[in-house]
Amino acid sequence: MTTSGPDDSFHVFDTTLRDGAQREGINLTVADKLTIARHLDDFGVGFIEGGWPGANPRDTEFFARAKNEITFKNAQLVAFGATRRPGAAAENDPQVAALLDSGAPVVTLVAKSHDRHVELALRTTLEENVAMVRDTVSHLRSQGRRVFVDCEHFFDGYRANPEYAKSVVRAASEAGADVVILCDTNGGMLPAQIQAVVATVLADTGARLGIHAQDDTGCAVANTLAAVDAGATHVQCTANGYGERVGNANLFPVVAALELKYGKQVLPPGALAEMTRISHAIAEVVNLTPSTHQPYVGVSAFAHKAGLHASAIKVDPDLYQHIDPGLVGNHIRMLVSDMAGRASIELKGKELGVDLGDDRELVGRVVERVKERELKGYTYEAADASFELLLREEAEGRALSYFRTESWRAIVEDRPDGTHANEATVKLWAKGERIVATAEGNGPVNALDRALRVGLERIYPQLAKLELVDYKVRILEGKHGTESTTRVLITTGDGEGDWSTVGVGENVIAASWQALEDAYTYGLLKAGVEPAE
Ligand SMILES: CC(=O)SCCNC(=O)CCNC(=O)[C@H](O)C(C)(C)COP(=O)(O)OP(=O)(O)OC[C@H]1O[C@@H](n2cnc3c(N)ncnc32)[C@H](O)[C@@H]1OP(=O)(O)O
């Protein structure tokens, strides 16, 4: 393993704000772009490609504002644009002028390197395309800019006409481009192909090479690392793999691999431990739910479900983890389900702070109860709070009880004008008092939730902070001729955290009531209230 500092010998180049923004469903404002640029700079990437100045007013404004509003600690800002138009001088090309006007110290030029693209898309000669690359790089260099050249469709072009593809790389490098990036623009390549081509082009041209891999075969990260194996020293990636079509090489697994598997220091010290936070923060800004199964940073990246895994993890977490999750700012989670064994329950108990001692019989009882209830449709991996209540009930020998339900009723009234009125009545016992409360709601479950709250809030004022955050219903298929059942998952929050509870019943209202009872019980437990019953 080698160790080198985050210096110019290896570039982590981020193109979230340019190629990432080309993903369907992402529509960034200038303010969003500035926020993402700050996150990427905090993370410590060396280059942030901000967009294509001159192509649209938003990108032009981004460069104007970034210059004044961000003091970059680690990154240099990069403007992206095309080579000059065929038959025109680079110094007279308005889009080349816009690159200079952006004030960015670095420019990435996209250039054609596939003969077919030159003839069909650019509609010019192969010689003129090479001249376009050479002239534009020389002009930008003469204006004091550092230049990188993205050779679009390089790998397809190399397959069709390797000598021409290499002549474009040579032209760019000889004209003063610091790095020539070989792009798998259509994303169709596989790692072995990338590795072979990068090694040959490096040997034949002597140019400094980079890699830009689209993810159309699901190999963009592997292709990026294969290029590094072959000698590329500049990787272009996007946060969370956002990008045109299915996306680009994901920045996070690429830098994690470089730092943790290759032993290359490509980020400032300590930055890798911020990776999970930065990944999620950028997902928030682009308004996409973070992928739970993303390598390294997903909430499931270190979540263990199988009983056998848990039993080994109890001895040493490394037995079922490729790295310590703390290295990337993530953490281990134990999941409880019908695949759990004793070890899963013991580890989950520890995670929840419930002392199970060395009571094998108690742990065995919990395993049995979880399996039996999961068979009926409960799911505890998605309902930590319901599981904790079950665990405490077994550990303490009685259910935690703040209130007791005598009965509940929900009524939906269909009115002649087509509207519906929803009303619920709950009859409860709490601290020796019988409570009858009625409330209306925008649906029967909402009415029940309100009635429960109206009834209990006087006795437990802590409930005022609680809020229903999410509600999910799933109809579970009946097995062997039995009726289907309904499962409800409710997420509740108190402003400081969220918890999930589950209910299963013959109908959606009965299942919801169970999940609500657990939600309020857990809320009171979390608020430190002593059980009353
Ligand atoms: C692989 C990639 O992802 S590269 C990044 C692609 N990103 C984008 O396209 C987003 C921003 N793009 C835009 O806003 C617009 O496409 C613009 C402003 C760049 C150009 O818009 P327009 O001039 O209206 O033309 P259009 O979008 O149809 O692009 C085609 C033109 O670009 C030229 N072109 C295509 N590739 C290149 C290249 N590498 N170098 C120079 N010119 C090129 C074509 O020859 C064509 O020129 P023509 O109009 O003279 O026939």
Ligand SMILES: CC(=O)C(=O)O
């Ligand atoms: C430059 C670029 O985005 C590509 O070739 O895919």
